[in-house]
Amino acid sequence: MTQAIKAVLWDMDGTLADSEALHLSTLVAVLTHHGIEAGDDLHASIFGKTGREVHAYCCERFGIDFDYGQWSMARARHYLSEAPKMQARSGALSVYHAVRAAGTRQAIVSNSSRMLLEAGLRALDLQDPQLISISVNDVRAGKPDPEPYQRAAWLLRVTPEETIVVEDSPTGARAAIAAGMRVLAWPERESAAGTFPEGARFVRSEHELAEALGVQLTPRVRER
Known part of the structure; x- marks a missing residue:
């Protein structure tokens, strides 16, 4: 029963x-800042993952070595600036x-x-x-x-x-x-x-x- x-x-x-588009835009902004162009499949690849998992995925996929603390702060600043429009x-x-x-x-x-x-x-x-x-x-x-x-x-x-x-x-x-x-x-x-x-x-x-x-x-x- x-x-x-x-x-x-x-x-x-x-x-x-x-808010999924906002989370994606924060990631794209950070990657673009570092001269990396994200592909159209990026959203599907990170969907449902934690911030730390997304960081690890991007480091491996794009062959980069971003400090996680700086990476997460950059994403958070972008997110917080846009969040009131959510x-x-x-x-x-x-x-x-x-x-x-x-x-x-x-x-x-x-x-x-x-x-x-x-x-x-x-x-x-x-x-x-x-x-x-x-x-x-x-x-x-x-x-x-x-x-x-x-x-x-x-x-x-x-x-x-x-x-x-x-x-x-x-x-x-x-x-x-x-x-x-x-x-x-x-x-x-x-x-x-x-x-x-x-x-x-x-x-x-x-x-x-x-x-x-x-x-x-x-x-x-x-x-x-």
């Missing part, structure tokens, strides 16, 4: 926030607020650093003293390791069986499944469906997502 949902765990980038993913906040109105506990679980995650929360007006959020700084290993989702569930005082995760990336979906949680996969592009792990349930709109979470969308719940 499937247990009732007591908590919804949200990925941030690409799921709640339409928009929510279409329909995402309608579902988020509907879940909140239903009284279900929620947390946000990101592979971004605490600084970048907080910038995104500010931009989407999601900062709340009671909100539990997990950044890559809060765990020993980021997604696809299950630790970020396990930590969120522990802080919310729920079991994995009582938890459902909303993810747009295969990396995050693997982390949630490894944590023993149900997963709603909501990729931006339907073509990505074949890359998700077995067991993820696909939704294709905010209406399907709301139905899967057992909440009702109302006209009063508006996007930022």
